[in-house]
Amino acid sequence: MGVRSFDEGRIKSAEIIQLITLYNLFSRKEGKNIIFQGGTALRWFHGNERFSEDLDFVTSLDMAQLPTLLNSLAVSIEAGIKAQFGPGTFTLRHKDRGREGSLTAFVEFSSERQRGKTTIKLEFEKLKAGASPGQEQVILSSAPAVSYFIRTGQVMLPPGRVINVETVAEIFSDKIRALLERRYLKGRDLYDIWFMTETLRIAPDIGLAKRKLEMYDHPFTLARKPECFPELAKHPEGDEAAKAREEIDRDLSRFIHEGVMNVLRKDGFQPIFAATGDTFQKLLKDGLDLTGYQAINDGRGTES
Known part of the structure; x- marks a missing residue:
């Protein structure tokens, strides 16, 4: 199989699912102990043109709490995705990355209206006790890249969700x-x-x-x-x-x-x-x- 090239349709679908997932993850009280980082944070909050396929987080939560938290989000994430794309097959699965202090999850959706499956990956890293990176609290819908998606009707997100985002430094x-x-x-x-x-x-x-x-x-x-x-x-x-x-x-x-x-x-x-x-x-x-x-x-x- 050859290397995938830039596919604007696939990327747009993945980015919509990213935003729905972010919105729901930070809707829970556990969200105050989770910080968004990495290339996708640069994309949504700092103007990077590069698409990023992963949602990366650091957390002070016990890693054993994350599977329960993710499972509790499945219904609301699925509802948000189906409201956007119509009927289809949804899964949210997670697995141990095989190393201490980390967990990977996948949100997958296959729409009945179009071919192929869209997958986004979530990666969580455990912070050492007492460690806390520099962060900002940002209203998701106010970020220019996110606001553009909302204004142009590409995604439906209620206002007011606050996301913890690492500083650029x-x-x-x-x-x-x-x-x-x-x-x-x-x-x-x-x-x-x-x-x-x-x-x-x-x-x-x-x-x-x-x-x-x-x-x-x-x-x-x-x-x-x-x-x-x-x-x-x-x-x-x-x-x-x-x-x-x-x-x-x-x-x-x-x-x-x-x-x-x-x-x-x-x-x-x-x-x-x-x-x-x-x-x-x-x-x-x-x-x-x-x-x-x-x-x-x-x-x-x-x-x-």
Whole structure:
């Protein structure tokens, strides 16, 4: 099976289901202990053009509470989706991610009016006791991207729902951790760093970056050294940069309109490499030291 390309119809359906799910999740009292983060938070609340398929959250709740909470939301989420799309088959399922302090859930819907199934993924990470990332309380319907969907009749949401959303600086530090920790480099993380530095004018904060490495129950493990990102920017013709360009193209082509992708391809994604390289160069200059963190030993030479 080939890599999926940007599919505007599929994306619109998924985004509508995201908004319905967000609205219902934060309708419960448990919502005060849940914080929305990640690429989809950038999309809805900070103007990122990149589609994101996941709803990412951090929480101080006991992870054992989440299945019960999600099951209790199924009826209202299903009703909201069917009010939007008409009759169809709905499921909400969840599973342990196989590591302590995390849970994944899936909301799936197959409409009788159109072919195919729309799926969104929810991911929850447990915060360490006493840890709390910077956050803002935002009225869902007042966010410009959400308001546009409501005004144009693409989604029906009652007003007044308040969402806990990580600050941009916190999302930025999450992306830094993700780039260091993911086994496989994802173009979406690199793109989001570029978007936040160039559009939102966010600068790396060594204090936030260090704090983020210690914020979750699941311990941070090092998949790649921070020095690799300045090296990619300095040597755009090298083999590693070529591999990274392939990964960026393969990953982002599912999440960004073809016209935007063509503009990014024109420069070989160099502005993205430069923004990421500058970010890690500043962190290293400010004293980022990952000595003592366990490294993933998968034969790629990432151990230090």
